[in-house]
Amino acid sequence: MYRERLRDLIDQDELLQCPGVHDPLTAAVADVVGFDTIYMTGYGTSLSKTGYPDAGLLTMPEMVENAKNIQERSSVPVIADADNGYGNATNVVRTVREYVKAGVAGIHIEDQTFPKRCGHTKGRKVIPKAEAVGKIRAAADVRDERDESFVLIARTDARGAVGGDLDDAIGRANAYVDAGADVAFVEGPVDEDEIARIGREVDAPLLYNCVGELGTSPYVEPDRLTELGFDLVLYPVASTLATIAAVHERLSGLKSEGMDALVDIDRAFAETPVGDLHEFSGFPEVVEWERRYMPSDEQEKYGDSLGDDVE
Template sequence: MRLGEGESARPGARLRAAMAAHKPLIIPGCYNAMSARVLEDVGFPALYMSGYGTSLSLLGLPDAGLVTQTEMALNARLIASAVRLPLIADADTGFGNAINVARTVEEYIRSGVAGMHLEDQVAPKRCGHVAGREVIDRDEAVGKIRAAAAVRDAIDPSFVLIARTDARGAHGGSMEEAIWRANAYLAAGADLAFVEGPASKAEVAEICAAVRGPVFYNMTGISPRMSESEMAELGIAVCILPGAAMRATLMAVHDFATALKEHGPMAEAEFDRRFQQHPVGNLHVFSGFDRIREMEAAWLPAESATKYEGTLGHMPKPAE
C-alpha cells in the first residue's frame, strides 16, 4: 500500500467487488512494483502478478520451478504495497504438499494479496504453455485445495482462491480429466476454476459449459485470443493477460539497447526527448517525489524545506 493512503476493505473484498462489477473482469499482468504502478495509472480495476514475470525479472530464469516461495511472496508483497488495486498472485504449486500450501496461503494473505492461484503440477513445475508438464494425482491435488480453503476461511474468508489444473495439456492428460479436476477443486472450496491451456475456442466453450462454477481464463500462449464480448457470451468470470507488459518491456529495452550500441550515447538523448513527451515521461513525478514533499511538509519541521533552496534538479511541488 502506498505511503499515506489507506483502504478500509480487505483486498479480497475489493477483488470480489471488481469481479461483480465487470463481466468478465480483464486483468493485465505485472512482474514488479514499477510495472504495477504503470498499469494502475492507466486505470485497470485489478492486477495479476505473473509467476513467469517474477522468475524472469528477479532471477533472469525461465518459469521452470526455479523461483522459491520466499521470492514469490516477497514480490507479491512489494507489488501489493505499491498500488491500491487488488492483486491476484501466481502461487505455483504452493511450493510443496498440502502442509506447505497452508503456509503459502497464509503468507500471501498477510502480504496484502487479494487472491492467488494454485496449480496441480508435479514439482518442479513449468510454464503452463510449455510442453513436458506432469500433474499430481487427484487425491493429493484435491487435498491441497482443501488445505488452502481451510486457511483462507480461518484467516480471511474474502481472500479469493483460484484452483488451476494443467491436466488438459500435461503428459497423459485430457479435457475430460481437466474438467473433472476443475469441478473437484470447486467442491473442495476454490472460488474459481482455472483450466490451463485450452487450444481452441471450442475447448474454452466446453470448459465454460461443463465447469460448475466461475471460470478463470488465461489468454496467452497456446490459448485462443477472444474479445471481451466473446468471453462474456461464454460466461468467463476473469481473464488475465499475464505476459503482455513483460513482453512490451523486453521489446522496448532491446530496441533501446540496439540503438545505443549502433548510434552511441546520443541515442539516449534522443530517447529522453521522446520519453519526456510521454504521459509517464516525468519520471520523478510518476515515482512520487511530489508526494514525498507533501509528507515532509505535513510531518517534518518547517525548516526542513530549506534544503530545496539553491539546489539543482527536479523540484518537487509543495502541497497546495
C-alpha cells in the same frame, strides 16, 4: 478493501481483464493506464528477479515479497501466482497464510508436480487428483480462518500435462471448486471449442489465461469470452514482453546512434501520460512526508541545491 473489490468485480457482468505485471514498476504503469485489477505473473517474476524462466526456480518467500510490493504500489486488487503451493498440503497452509499477510486480493494454486514450469511449455506433470483436492481444501480452510474475502483460484494443468486430457481437467476443476475454490482455472485449452466446453461444464466463476502465440491457448476477444461463460481473463506476460521489446529497441538504438537515441528516449518518455519520472515515482509524496514529520529547517535544502524540482 482490495479483496471485497475483487469479488465484486468477478461478480459483475463485464469480463474482468487483468494484465500481467512483474514488479512494482510495471504495476505502477498499469495503475496509470487504469486497469481495475492486475496480475502478478510467475514467469515475469522469475525473469525479472533471476533472469531465468518459469521452471520452479523461485521460492515462496521470493514470490510473496514481490506480490506484497506490487500490491503496496497499486491502487487496485492484485491477483498473484502462487505456483503449486511450494509443496504438499501442509506447505500450502503456510503459503496461503503468507499471501494473506502480504495483502494481495487473491492467488491461484495449480496441481503440477514439483518443480513446476510454465503452463504453456512441454514436460508438465500433475499430482494425483485426490492429493490436489486436499491441497485446495487446505488453502480454502486457511482462507476461511484468516480472511473469507481472500479469493482462491484453483488451476489445473491436466489438459496439457503428460497423459492428461480435457476430460480430466474439467473433472479436476469441478472437484477443486467442490473443495472450496472460488474460481476455476483450466490451463491450456487449445481452441475455442475446448474453451466453450469448459464454460459449459465447469460450474464456477471461470478464468481464461490468454497467451496467444506464446502457448497453446488462442487469442479470444473479451466479448466472446463473456459469451462462453468466463468471468476473468489474464494477459500474463503483457508487461514483461512489452518491457523486453521496448528495452531492446531503445538500447539497440543507443548502441548504434549514440546521444541522438538517448534524446529520443527522453522525448518518448516525456510524451507518455506518465510524463515526469520524479512525479510518477512518488517524490512529491516523499517531500510531503518531510514537511509533515521532519524539522522545518529540512526544507532549506530545496532552496539551496541544484537539480529537478521534486516538490
